[in-house]
Amino acid sequence: MKKYLVLTVFALILFGCGPKKVIESIYENGNPKVVKYYKKVAGKEELVREEIFYENKHKKLDGAYSGNQRSGHWTAWFEDGKIWSEGEYKDGKRNGPGMVYHENGKKYIESMYTNDMKTGKWRFYDSTGAVIKEVNFDLSNTKTQADSVH
Numbered sequence: 001m002k003k004y005l006v007l008t009v010f011a012l013i014l015f016g017c018g019p020k021k022v023i024e025s026i027y028e029n030g031n032p033k034v035v036k037y038y039k040k041v042a043g044k045e046e047l048v049r050e051e052i053f054y055e056n057k058h059k060k061l062d063g064a065y066s067g068n069q070r071s072g073h074w075t076a077w078f079e080d081g082k083i084w085s086e087g088e089y090k091d092g093k094r095n096g097p098g099m100v101y102h103e104n105g106k107k108y109i110e111s112m113y114t115n116d117m118k119t120g121k122w123r124f125y126d127s128t129g130a131v132i133k134e135v136n137f138d139l140s141n142t143k144t145q146a147d148s149v150h
Helices: 002-016
Strands: 020-026 032-041 044-053 059-066 069-077 083-090 093-101 107-114 120-125 131-137 143-148
Touching: 083 107
Parallel strands: none
Antiparallel strands: 020 032, 032 044, 044 059, 059 069, 069 083, 083 093, 093 107, 107 120, 120 131, 131 143
């Protein structure tokens, strides 16, 4: 009996300390539209994750927050559940590689960001996955070169 009590208390501590789930809005059919997760930091509720859904319950967007700003990996999906885009955030700004996909799952745009600015070589693909264009951006977000690939 004592063993079950210890396990129960441990489970309550483990699962009771997670982020608080708040359904911010719902569709007319009762399905969640926007769900946010909060945790207490220094006595205040801080947003740590956001999920946005389509009416059919498939995820539309999902990502983390830190300091109430987008942070880490964010993913967006088409309504049928296939991945539409992925990207990285730091301090609320796009930073690092990004990828956008055609509805058939093939790459559409391969990108790079630095502090919310387009940087580096971006590649654009047709729906078969063939590269059709490459564009280089410098750190001032200026297109420095565009090459069409045949």
